[in-house]
Amino acid sequence: MGSNEPTTAQGNAFCTKAYGYGKPAAKPVFRQHGPENMEDSNGNPPDEFPETVPQSGKNSGRYVYREADFWTCGFFPGSLYCILERSVKYPEHFLADGNQGRVSVQSCQLLKQSLLGVCRDWAQPLHQMAYRTDMHDVGFIVEPALRRDYELTGNIQSLNSILTAAKSLASRYNDKAKAICSWDQMVNNRLNFTTKDSGFLVIIDSMCNLDLLFYAGHHFKLQRLIDIGTTHAHTIRSTHLRQVPNCEGALYTQYSTYHLANLCPHTGKVLQKLTVQGYSDESTWSRGQAWGILGYAQSYNWTKDPILLSTACGLAEYFIARMESAPACVEVEQQDGSKTGRYVPLWDFDAPVDEKDPLRDSSAGMIAANGMLLLHGALTATGDVKGAAKFLRYAVLIAKHTLDLCFATDQLKLSIQTDKDDKTKAVAESADASAPSFEALLRRATANFNGNFPDRYSNHGLVYADYYFLEFGNRLLQAGLC
Template sequence: MTDVFASSVSAATTVSELYAENIIAKALRIAQTAVGALPFAFPEIVPQTMESDGTYNLREANFWTCGFFPGTLYLLLERLIRFPQSINLDDSNIRREDVRSQLTTLCRTWSEPIRGMDTRTDTHDIGFIVMPALRLDWELFGNTQSLESIVRAAHSLATRYVPSAKAIRSWDLLKKKDIEILDQTDNMIVIIDSMCNLDLLYYASHHGQHPSLADLATAHALTLLGSHLRPEPVLSSSKDAYSGQWYSTCHVANIDPKTGELKRRLSAQGYAHESTWSRGQAWGILGYAETYAWTKDRRFLEASCGLAEYFLYRLETAPSCVSIKGRHVPLWDFDAPIEDEESPLRDSSAGVIAANGMLVLSQALATIDQPALSLRYRNAALRIVRDILDFALAPEKARLVSAPYQHVRAEEERSGVRFDGMLKFGTANNNAQARKRYANHGLVYGDYYLVEFGNRLLRMGLH
């Protein structure tokens, strides 16, 4: 098997579509047209069905995905402020300062309802809800209200920490067609996605001088090393691959809240309890890489490397029906049977989340004198995103047009041909026993992590 992740890849030429006018135009159009739904609903999915008009389906404001669209707006605003050279505008009559002005207003409008959610203790996803928009609002504008909201949200998340189990409770209950876990006295549901909410705790801990928040985040990450990570054999003979322990991950662990002992591993969104759900694997790569960045604890770096290598191995060894085009766009679950060999079900969001994690890994490894492994993960991240752009970038493009009074609006590049999502072929939940099963659509967090990947490259000086 050829090790494609070992060869050098140029960021400047590989992912140029990340900075095209289409990206900012789509976000601006949604922000302008869907603003009337605030504060009650936020974008979630764009169906790919023939019956769809290509617009975002909105989801109730308390759903865990509500923070990603405001976060996407702020990422684009970050480009306009910090990296104006990265913004490619096709119409010379459109001024960057006009786009920036409108986007600033829209960012504040879309983030205001998010700030009001910081006292929620009913969800472990409060990090996903507040951090994408409010962190950049604080960092770009010094808005102390947003920082205060982040700190409050972290304390809200801390109420879900169970000291006897050394972990944060993810869900209060689990209800599927085949299983129900309703009693919190003897059950504690923890999901691998929770690793990406720890960033909130570390950030608030250091900004707000609350060391206990960082302590419980680290305790949670340590607990999940045992509850969620499943050791896998090292399956690569490449000298460039990570030679330490490899891991797959389960999606859900049921832990005894009184003792912290693992009772059972499950899946709520993947194919089966024993399978490897690709987005869960991606959450693990990113979450452990971020946790290492905060703690410098080598156990977390090794976990992220082990998860990343297994992810890359499963991409490279995908069934032959996974075509050369889109080879590195992950299947929705690495172990699910292929139901349609002509169009195997993918999850583009899993790919861009994993790619973000590999960029964080690359930076971390570069600082501890592991240049070869650092380059491997940077190249892997770029190849994954390159394939995702080739395979899943929606061909229905948008563009910016001038409007009166120095305003800018967005429209379809081809009249009547619309798809609000930047990426297609996302899969939210394809578990056969799920109460809501839906796949093959644009996903708001797929778009968020696509744009975030572009910004990470800019922050690293790679584009």
């Protein structure tokens, strides 16, 4: 490894800045649950969930909420459970404040005591969502929170809901197409798929819902769930991936991705290859590429199928190549004269670039970084030291540049208050009253900038950018890298 390679010290620096005192450890809990309720669970399940945080306009800095049955509803509870996981498994990294003395033992313990109740309040609606068979996103909905609830507490209800969700997802599998249907319909200014007869729609995002099938399949010894996940992963290889010429320094065959494939439900033949959220049908939408990296890495970890591992590596190679070849305008000079930002990916690798303000997607970067960390572990286990080192290097570079460019710097501090009944609770206060409040952890996400939608969303905080940001830190700790 060269002098620019990540080290354990750099991993520690990431955890200290991103996962120590302040926002990641406390802000999501206090901002969204309310400091007045931190001492106990209030038992009231939410009817809507945080999704985006605008960076401008009248609601700048405040979460915009979506209905409780929207596909992103699982990521905020998942973020809370990431914090709970950190407090239980890695207490030395929970509310670590760099010895600045701002977090007392008492306030830390009060926060820990309240976390599980807060997590379960936010996760309660997810149990009912597990029964949904009208969508493929049940993995995104239930796994981030309910898997951790089971693993940290042994709650059988959560494991049973995971099984229910896996069966719901499996019900969308078509044996003739050898794939799981992602969407029953898709209508925008260009597309008009309104029935299953008009399209069997499969998107690259589906790769990250397969983990649900493998997890439930192995827990309950249901080989059919495992087989469906494995078959779908192989189908996506042939329907969504494009082999591209390798760039200099590539270690693996490179692949780019289509976002959407419309299959014949009777034969599995590809009828169309399209995009819904990318710039164009033939472009590479960066978050779609990231879903592929993470999904294939997860699938390999369950199956140990070398084809799935090489696929994940090829997708990651292309993601890296496109960041490296991005125009110079993606780099931003910092106060010390160094440059950052190259490894916060553009929202679409082939879209026109505004040289004054390149449009990025921090969520794509953090999803890809998680996938690359999984690849580091998988390749280390197979003895591929060179490949493992490469993906670790870029995973940390993505995280570092995301912190440099996207991390919302306002922080909270914890204080102890005693009510009239002598009951103590931890209360959150702004650490700097002059700093503009921003309720998400990361800025510069792009939910959807495709030109065929009347409403386009860019340059905002995004709940799943935050989730994968938090998960990345926990993965570093699990791997002993910080």
